[in-house]
Amino acid sequence: MGQKAPYSKLKKLPPKQEEVETIKVLRQVIKTARALAELKGIAKTIPNQAMLINAIVLQEAKDSSEIENIITTQDELYKALTVRNTKISPETKEVVNYRRAIFAGFDIVQKQGFLRVNDIVTIQQILVENTAGIRSTPGTVLKNDKTGEIVYTPPQDKQEIIELLSNFILHFNQKEQDLNPLINLAILHYQFESIHPFYDGNGRTGRILNILYLILNGLIEIPILYLSSYIIQNKPEYYRLLNQTNKTGSWEEWIIFMLKAVESTSVQTIERISLIRNLLEKTLVKVQKESPKIYQKELVELLFEQPYSKIEFVVNRLKVERKAASRYLKELENIEVLKSYKVGRETLYINSELIEILKK
Numbered sequence: 077m078g079q080k081a082p083y084s085k086l087k088k089l090p091p092k093q094e095e096v097e098t099i100k101v102l103r104q105v106i107k108t109a110r111a112l113a114e115l116k117g118i119a120k121t122i123p124n125q126a127m128l129i130n131a132i133v134l135q136e137a138k139d140s141s142e143i144e145n146i147i148t149t150q151d152e153l154y155k156a157l158t159v160r161n162t163k164i165s166p167e168t169k170e171v172v173n174y175r176r177a178i179f180a181g182f183d184i185v186q187k188q189g190f191l192r193v194n195d196i197v198t199i200q201q202i203l204v205e206n207t208a209g210i211r212s213t214p215g216t217v218l219k220n221d222k223t224g225e226i227v228y229t230p231p232q233d234k235q236e237i238i239e240l241l242s243n244f245i246l247h248f249n250q251k252e253q254d255l256n257p258l259i260n261l262a263i264l265h266y267q268f269e270s271i272h273p274f275y276d277g278n279g280r281t282g283r284i285l286n287i288l289y290l291i292l293n294g295l296i297e298i299p300i301l302y303l304s305s306y307i308i309q310n311k312p313e314y315y316r317l318l319n320q321t322n323k324t325g326s327w328e329e330w331i332i333f334m335l336k337a338v339e340s341t342s343v344q345t346i347e348r349i350s351l352i353r354n355l356l357e358k359t360l361v362k363v364q365k366e367s368p369k370i371y372q373k374e375l376v377e378l379l380f381e382q383p384y385s386k387i388e389f390v391v392n393r394l395k396v397e398r399k400a401a402s403r404y405l406k407e408l409e410n411i412e413v414l415k416s417y418k419v420g421r422e423t424l425y426i427n428s429e430l431i432e433i434l435k436k
């Protein structure tokens with residue numbers, strides 16, 4: 077079989093400054109920083125932050141898993157989150173775990189203000205639902221999906237993996253540094269994937285670390301910027317550049333790829349937020365006008381926090397009886413704000429216009 081890729085010692089961070097801060101990189105940093113700052117500002121203007129986070133985190137859980145060929149549908153995903161005891165596929169389960177892992181990471185970062193290696197292990201454990209932890213048995217290699225050829229061999233020795241992770245986390249947490257944090261984000265993501273500390277879940281854990289890093293550095297306040305949709309669209313390039321950086325040790329192209337990913341997904345997220353905000357406003361007006369008797373701002377906001385809603389959610393949120401809650405949802409269906417459908421004994425009410433925005 078083709079050429080093997082033996083392990084060549086992975087270098088510790090940091091790389092030399094002149095290798096990563098090239099003129100091309102610095103130019104792109106300016107564009108990326110501008111888009112990201114705009115996103116940060118716009119996110120703050122959304123009154124109900126939970127609304128935004130819920131919807132976007134779930135979409136990212138789906139996309140990031142898709143990069144690893146774990147495929148589910150939005151419908152099945154929302155069903156899994158909304159209907160108790162419903163049968164779900166292993167893939168959907170993994171995506172639900174991914175969502176939990178993002179929230180767990182966000183929680184740690186908010187409480188602690190930094191991350192420990194153990195926190196990374198916790199996040200990965202939630203994701204893969206096993207306690208295997210950091211690799212201790214050699215044999216993990218990265219292969220080309222199609223040809224089976226070994227493209228990269230990560231460090232095999234547990235002690236070495238642990239040393240590389242300590243070095244990684246030091247640079248992850250370092251705030252007062254000369255290096256622009258957006259450049260550092262790219263370097264850190266490469267480094268984490270190249271250490272490949274786990275048997276599985278390295279790609280997804282690494283992509284969760286990206287958002288946590290942005291939050292720790294104050295570049296965004298809530299977990300709503302994700303690179304996975306960009307990576308899906310440019311997957312061969314993502315792999316090619318990880319590979320190329322392994323082989324040649326040259327950083328520029330990889331860093332620019334990551335910076336463009338942040339820029340492009342920031343722009344997309346800004347658009348998505350404004351679509352969501354418009355739809356929210358439109359819906360508030362519509363319900364007020366067409367169903368003034370049931371109009372409550374909180375009720376409408378709930379339909380945005382839970383695009384798949386059900387009677388129980390309304391009962392809990394508005395502290396009303398089941399009968400009233402059911403009447404509200406039916407009325408919202410009458411005026412075509414929601415569409416209902418049955419799953420077993422449960423009726424789900426879908427905010428389908430919102431779902432369309434999230435799918436884009």
Ligand SMILES: Nc1ncnc2c1ncn2[C@@H]1O[C@H](COP(=O)(O)OP(=O)(O)O)[C@@H](O)[C@H]1O
Pocket residue numbers: 143144218227228269270274275276277278279280281282315318319322
């Ligand atoms: N040549 C490479 N060098 C370093 N990392 C790579 C390389 N090729 C792929 N990767 C990373 O490995 C990830 C896949 O690792 P894996 O542990 O299977 O993650 P997951 O379980 O999330 O699928 C990819 O998403 C990518 O980030």
Ligand SMILES: [Mg+2]
Pocket residue numbers: 144276277
């Ligand atoms: Mg995998």
